[in-house]
Amino acid sequence: MIKFENVSKRYQDGTIAVDSLNLEIKKGEFFVLIGPSGCGKTTTLKMINRLIPLSDGTIFFDEQKISEYDIHELRWNIGYVLQQIALFPHMTIEENITVVPEMKKWSKEKMKERAYELMDMVGLDSKMYAKRKPKELSGGEQQRVGVIRALAADPEIILMDEPFSALDPISRESLQDDMLDLKKNLKKTTVFVTHDMQEALKLADRICIMEKGKIVQIGTPRELVMNP
Numbered sequence: 001m002i003k004f005e006n007v008s009k010r011y012q013d014g015t016i017a018v019d020s021l022n023l024e025i026k027k028g029e030f031f032v033l034i035g036p037s038g039c040g041k042t043t044t045l046k047m048i049n050r051l052i053p054l055s056d057g058t059i060f061f062d063e064q065k066i067s068e069y070d071i072h073e074l075r076w077n078i079g080y081v082l083q084q085i086a087l088f089p090h091m092t093i094e095e096n097i098t099v100v101p102e103m104k105k106w107s108k109e110k111m112k113e114r115a116y117e118l119m120d121m122v123g124l125d126s127k128m129y130a131k132r133k134p135k136e137l138s139g140g141e142q143q144r145v146g147v148i149r150a151l152a153a154d155p156e157i158i159l160m161d162e163p164f165s166a167l168d169p170i171s172r173e174s175l176q177d178d179m180l181d182l183k184k185n186l187k188k189t190t191v192f193v194t195h196d197m198q199e200a201l202k203l204a205d206r207i208c209i210m211e212k213g214k215i216v217q218i219g220t221p222r223e224l225v226m227n228p
């Protein structure tokens with residue numbers, strides 16, 4: 001589904017953030033990138049949706065090079081969730097969730113149905129929350145909206161960069177549980193960045209441990225626990 005072939009990233013100042021990475025992420029897989037700060041996780045993630053250009057190598061999405069995709073088509077097909085929620089403050093929750101469906105010109109009924117379904121899926125009572133503004137929601141609730149917004153237009157891939165790390169421990173755990181439910185229901189190819197091994201073990205189908213821009217270990221949670 002997503003394949004890295006000898007991918008490297010060298011920044012302007014000479015920093016080699018990612019060093020000859022070879023990696024295959026399967027369709028429907030929940031793939032977790034973990035490692036110490038500065039090991040290249042975010043750079044790896046952002047190269048997938050072309051937020052950061054590669055210095056060397058190729059990334060494929062199915063059989064096609066991502067460099068050959070129309071950039072809008074690529075971004076629409078890839079949901080992206082960041083650590084810092086960035087909901088549009090002047091828009092309601094429902095409007096925030098349907099930003100991408102709207103760009104894709106979905107019908108009003110279809111957008112509403114999708115938004116309400118997703119809100120209910122993560123425990124936000126749609127009747128109560130649809131017409132609220134982001135500032136009327138707690139941090140954890142806003143982050144839930146950030147997650148379902150990324151899923152709204154049914155992208156093939158979802159990228160998540162430490163999506164829960166700014167939350168208090170209770171909200172974090174509750175969002176991890178929602179993520180497990182979403183994972184079961186939606187079976188999206190997901191690349192999830194974290195520095196929290198407990199979180200990785202809880203969520204991942206496979207975990208990839210990075211250090212200094214390279215993969216040092218890769219396997220299922222079971223394999224990593226048995227063979228640390």
Ligand code: ADP
Pocket residue numbers: 011012013015016017035036037038039040041042043044
């Ligand atoms: P992680 O997500 O694992 O913390 P990053 O991918 O953010 O790691 O960073 C990998 C390395 O690249 C680090 O050494 C970081 O300082 C460096 N880096 C990240 N972004 C830039 C940039 N825009 N310019 C120069 N160096 C960068």
Ligand code: ADP
Pocket residue numbers: 051052
């Ligand atoms: P780009 O060149 O891709 O437009 P920037 O160079 O502005 O992006 O940086 C991308 C992100 O990485 C920004 O969030 C920036 O704060 C961060 N960044 C920049 N330099 C470094 C660095 N040396 N280490 C870690 N992060 C960095």
